[in-house]
Amino acid sequence: MSVEKEKKADIVTVANAAHVSPATVSRFFNRPELVKLATRKKIDSAVKRLGYIRNRAAQTIHGIRSGTIGLLVPTINNTIFAEVIQAFSDEVGEKGFTILLGTHNYDDKREYNILRKFLEHRVDGVALVGLYHSEEVYRLIENQKTPAVSLWNFEPTSRITCLGTNNYNVGRTIAQHVLAGGHRNIATLFPPLVGNDRATARADGIFETLKPAGVVPNNRDRLETLYSVSSAKAVVANYLNSGARPDAIICGNDVLALGAIYAAQSCGLKVPNDIAVTGIGDFKGSKDVEPGITTVRIPANTIGKLAGNALVTFIMSPEIQLENQNCVSELIVRASCW
Numbered sequence: 174m175s176v177e178k179e180k181k182a183d184i185v186t187v188a189n190a191a192h193v194s195p196a197t198v199s200r201f202f203n204r205p206e207l208v209k210l211a212t213r214k215k216i217d218s219a220v221k222r223l224g225y226i227r228n229r230a231a232q233t234i235h236g237i238r239s240g241t242i243g244l245l246v247p248t249i250n251n252t253i254f255a256e257v258i259q260a261f262s263d264e265v266g267e268k269g270f271t272i273l274l275g276t277h278n279y280d281d282k283r284e285y286n287i288l289r290k291f292l293e294h295r296v297d298g299v300a301l302v303g304l305y306h307s308e309e310v311y312r313l314i315e316n317q318k319t320p321a322v323s324l325w326n327f328e329p330t331s332r333i334t335c336l337g338t339n340n341y342n343v344g345r346t347i348a349q350h351v352l353a354g355g356h357r358n359i360a361t362l363f364p365p366l367v368g369n370d371r372a373t374a375r376a377d378g379i380f381e382t383l384k385p386a387g388v389v390p391n392n393r394d395r396l397e398t399l400y401s402v403s404s405a406k407a408v409v410a411n412y413l414n415s416g417a418r419p420d421a422i423i424c425g426n427d428v429l430a431l432g433a434i435y436a437a438q439s440c441g442l443k444v445p446n447d448i449a450v451t452g453i454g455d456f457k458g459s460k461d462v463e464p465g466i467t468t469v470r471i472p473a474n475t476i477g478k479l480a481g482n483a484l485v486t487f488i489m490s491p492e493i494q495l496e497n498q499n500c501v502s503e504l505i506v507r508a509s510c511w
């Protein structure tokens with residue numbers, strides 16, 4: 174015997190179950206402060222009992238916000254990105270928004286395709302990481318008049334509102350510290366720079382600070398690795414086992430610095446007595462390794478909160494002109510490079 178499949182609950186079903194009008198149910202979702210507490214409780218009970226889900230797409234056709242924000246990040250493997258994602262999500266969540274998260278792995282075409290999907294799902298706004306995006310991405314945002322912010326990098330001439338740190342200055346800060354320690358035979362360790370504006374800006378700041386001091390690392394001393402402790406350890410160990418003996422290794426982030434420290438120790442070298450190592454970011458745990466990592470702190474939590482607040486403000490009040498915000502970084506000196 175066949176059983177007719179039950180219809181999916183709609184707003185009328187909820188209204189009948191709660192003994193109110195469909196208009197009251199709609200008001201419950203869109204302007205709950207206008208609905209009496211006792212009535213809200215009845216509607217909420219009916220919604221949960223029936224498993225009702227609003228059709229956000231249909232709402233947005235009629236000019237009602239979807240309550241969602243698209244956040245596009247390069248990767249979630251980076252621990253500091255996880256921190257900024259959480260701070261951003263918490264901030265917009267407090268204001269009634271939910272995030273849709275997409276990762277593009279530094280692929281411009283993939284970033285564009287995900288952004289299109291976000292906009293097809295009628296997100297109320299989007300947040301991008303970094304400042305280097307394809308012209309197609311910028312054009313899509315501008316043509317659709319989508320509220321948008323960029324987080325992580327600061328650049329006064331940014332095409333969209335940005336909230337972040339000046340990564341060029343971050344690179345200068347760590348290079349100045351290494352030079353001040355008397356180091357002149359210096360190697361660098363970075364992830365691939367193509368498509369990564371954060372790493373590129375840091376590298377530019379480092380090399381342009383080292384050059385006036387007469388320090389110009391050659392190709393052999395400019396190491397490149399994938400973003401992982403194990404990969405960084407393998408690359409640096411191979412470099413040191415080839416006979417290289419730099420005074421210091423400046424790393425593009427703390428994850429790579431941790432791999433470099435492990436590599437030096439596996440080669441019988443003491444950090445910082447035989448070789449100094451620095452990072453960038455001040456990830457959770459950077460102070461707890463032995464030795465603690467000298468680094469430049471990127472205020473990920475602050476950046477995430479500011480970006481979330483700015484984007485929601487833009488969504489709610491499009492006429493407001495948002496300003497770029499520079500979140501100041503801080504040199505943190507620990508035992509890996511005094």
